[in-house]
Amino acid sequence: MIEVHRVSKVYSVGPVKVPALRGVSFRIAKGEFVVLTGASGAGKTTLLRLLYRDDLPTEGDIEVLGHDLVPMRRSQVAALRRSIGVVFQDAKLLPVRTVYENVAFVLRVLGTPRREITERVFDALRVVGMSSRAQAYPAQLSQGEAQRAALARAIVRRPPLLLADEPTGNLDESMAAEIIEALKDIGSGGTTIVLATHQARLAAALKRRTMTLAAGHVVKDEG
Amino acid sequence: MVGFLVGEALRDLRRAGRVAASAIVLITLSLAALGGFWLVSSNLDRAVARWRDRVRIVVYLRREPSSPDVAALVERVRTTPGVAAVTFVGKADALRGLKQVLGKDAGVVDQLPANPLPASLEVTPAAAAATPEGARELVARLAALPEADEVAGSVDWVEQLSHWQRLLTTIGLGVGAVLGLAAILTVTTATTLVLHARRHETEIMRLVGASEITIRLPLLLQGMMQGLVGAVLALGTLVLTYSLVAPRLEPLVNLTLGLSQLVFFTPVGVTALLGAGTLLGGLGGWLARAGREP
Numbered sequence A: 001m002i003e004v005h006r007v008s009k010v011y012s013v014g015p016v017k018v019p020a021l022r023g024v025s026f027r028i029a030k031g032e033f034v035v036l037t038g039a040s041g042a043g044k045t046t047l048l049r050l051l052y053r054d055d056l057p058t059e060g061d062i063e064v065l066g067h068d069l070v071p072m073r074r075s076q077v078a079a080l081r082r083s084i085g086v087v088f089q090d091a092k093l094l095p096v097r098t099v100y101e102n103v104a105f106v107l108r109v110l111g112t113p114r115r116e117i118t119e120r121v122f123d124a125l126r127v128v129g130m131s132s133r134a135q136a137y138p139a140q141l142s143q144g145e146a147q148r149a150a151l152a153r154a155i156v157r158r159p160p161l162l163l164a165d166e167p168t169g170n171l172d173e174s175m176a177a178e179i180i181e182a183l184k185d186i187g188s189g190g191t192t193i194v195l196a197t198h199q200a201r202l203a204a205a206l207k208r209r210t211m212t213l214a215a216g217h218v219v220k221d222e223g
Numbered sequence B: 001m002v003g004f005l006v007g008e009a010l011r012d013l014r015r016a017g018r019v020a021a022s023a024i025v026l027i028t029l030s031l032a033a034l035g036g037f038w039l040v041s042s043n044l045d046r047a048v049a050r051w052r053d054r055v056r057i058v059v060y061l062r063r064e065p066s067s068p069d070v071a072a073l074v075e076r077v078r079t080t081p082g083v084a085a086v087t088f089v090g091k092a093d094a095l096r097g098l099k100q101v102l103g104k105d106a107g108v109v110d111q112l113p114a115n116p117l118p119a120s121l122e123v124t125p126a127a128a129a130a131t132p133e134g135a136r137e138l139v140a141r142l143a144a145l146p147e148a149d150e151v152a153g154s155v156d157w158v159e160q161l162s163h164w165q166r167l168l169t170t171i172g173l174g175v176g177a178v179l180g181l182a183a184i185l186t187v188t189t190a191t192t193l194v195l196h197a198r199r200h201e202t203e204i205m206r207l208v209g210a211s212e213i214t215i216r217l218p219l220l221l222q223g224m225m226q227g228l229v230g231a232v233l234a235l236g237t238l239v240l241t242y243s244l245v246a247p248r249l250e251p252l253v254n255l256t257l258g259l260s261q262l263v264f265f266t267p268v269g270v271t272a273l274l275g276a277g278t279l280l281g282g283l284g285g286w287l288a289r290a291g292r293e294p
């Protein structure tokens, strides 16, 4: 599913080189739920961004879902991303559209036949417990609800891989727990999940394979 | 999918609001100017073509030749270089013509003691002689005929008309081009606003793997819509102006230019106008996009 081989990433900020990842290697099998943890600045976001080809590694090879990520044309990047759902710390919902429209947007963008859209959107909203909020606008949602809507948008195409970067970062404990439950549900359906969080307690409570990053190295990989 | 793309484009238009509206107004102005000049010019063009066909040089004869001599004279003039056709008009024919023109006042003619009108030859210049130069040479040649008393007619004023027509076309193209350029720039500005307003959508589209076409088409479409709406408005303005002005102008035009009626655009012309608007708008949308390549 995912193979990362000796990957390094160095950001260049003007003349300054900022190393974010240093020689990272690991594999993630289909259906695994992996928690990526580590202090702020350890390189979690950088690693996730490499996995959905938002950026290129400075060195090393990455294979995701059978795609070799380094030599890739734009059309191939698009094809890769159609198989990956992504959620961020901020929900990134489109403000002038309802929850329903936000989730449906993904399907419409990708040309899903109209008659399938309603059903698939409500399926996704049900998984995250947001069916009753379909007609609400983002401004009318709590942060937890917004994040669940974003999660619904990420899974509405039933992608085999879901990447979540601090999805609970803005949430209080009970809302965070809801998101984690939803993620577990999605994972039990066979979706491979990589969840990045700096919240060590949350990572420990999950009881899943946990990879710990520190200063761009994988320092622990267990569970 | 088409519904989605058009929906997104419409949403973008609404977001660009006032700038999109001014882009539309500019497109309307530029196309109305272009179209208006084009209409005037094509009608003048018809007048010119018509007059080119109708130009006659009249050779008034010293005295009416006897009927056996007429054929020989006509034949001699017909073979003169630059002559396409010759018609002999005898004194009696001329008088009949005059009576026809006078209509109910024709009685005056009968009061005359003798027919005062000279016999004449109506010469149609060949196409090659229909230029001012050629016509002048032909007139000189005809004046040299021993039978000729006086030669009347030239193509100068037709050329004048043709000159005006060309000048108008040039001015029209110039004004249209300047306005068109302004229109493109305004569409570009409107589209740049749209790009900004759309950045969240674009981000999500890229994230979920939309094709570049899907990401860009709404931008192009909203530009084309601005252009098409502008063109339709321009066409409406022209139709309205034409229907108001044409009936009032036609008698005058008939009298001065000999055009019995004015013409509006053909279906091809209408299509071209709408196409030009769509193209202008699309170009504006496209330019904004090209400037923002990630």
Ligand SMILES: Nc1ncnc2c1ncn2[C@@H]1O[C@H](COP(=O)(O)OP(=O)(O)OP(=O)(O)O)[C@@H](O)[C@H]1O
Binding pocket: A011, A012, A013, A018, A019, A020, A038, A039, A040, A041, A042, A043, A044, A045, A046, A047, A198
């Ligand atoms: N776009 C960038 N340009 C330059 N440096 C960057 C960029 N993104 C990240 N970095 C640097 O790379 C290192 C790793 O950052 P990264 O965002 O991957 O960490 P993180 O583990 O996600 O942290 P956090 O828990 O705060 O989200 C940091 O030193 C950061 O400053």
Ligand SMILES: [Mg+2]
Binding pocket: A044, A045, A046, A165, A166
């Ligand atoms: Mg991060």
